[in-house]
Amino acid sequence: MESTEVYYYISKAINNKDSIGGHIISQFFHNNWYGLRFWDLIQPAFMFMTGVAMTYSLTKQIEQGKQRETAVKTNGYWLSYLNTRLQNGEDFNLMKNYDSLLNKISPASLKAAAQKYLSGENYIRLVLMPEKMK
Structure with a gap:
């Protein structure tokens, strides 16, 4: 399958809502807004938990310097x-x-390392071009 045909198959899957592909593709589109619901709080809750966990993780990483001595x-x-x-x-x-x-x-x-390696001087942009259609 050529990469240019991907859009054709995606649009075909979107138009057929009863297919498995249609159900999967529909998950990538935003639903209509009907106000705040419980499910809208799940992602922010996970971000909050991650932030709290990072605090404990950094403390643990500092302690690991001591653990390395015993390990x-x-x-x-x-x-x-x-x-x-x-x-x-x-x-x-x-x-x-x-x-x-x-x-x-x-x-x-x-x-200094960030300025050297993230300056953009060693940035390479590669673009893949499709093969000519036969």
């Missing part, structure tokens, strides 16, 4: 560490430099 003493940690390094072909000595690498990260270094 390093277990065989399971080292098995996972070695397995990951072997699979990815990475240097085994990363653990020696881990703390110094973390300490090198500062707001200024993050800002």
Whole structure:
């Protein structure tokens, strides 16, 4: 199926409301507004819960720095560490430099990296053109 025919099949599915495709496609269109309903509060509630969870998550991530110190003493940690390094072909000595690498990260270094890599100078825009129709 060519990409240009997708719109034809979508419009065909929309016109046939009794088909499975018609039911799926109809979910992407906005219903008429009849006032605030309970269902309208579900998405904001999930966003609120996510925001609250992020607060606890960040606290947990800060504590994980302490947990890493204790995890390093277990065989399971080292098995996972070695397995990951072997699979990815990475240097085994990363653990020696881990703390110094973390300490090198500062707001200024993050800002410099963002300016370097997110400046738009290395932006590439690729557009796929359809093949000529036969």
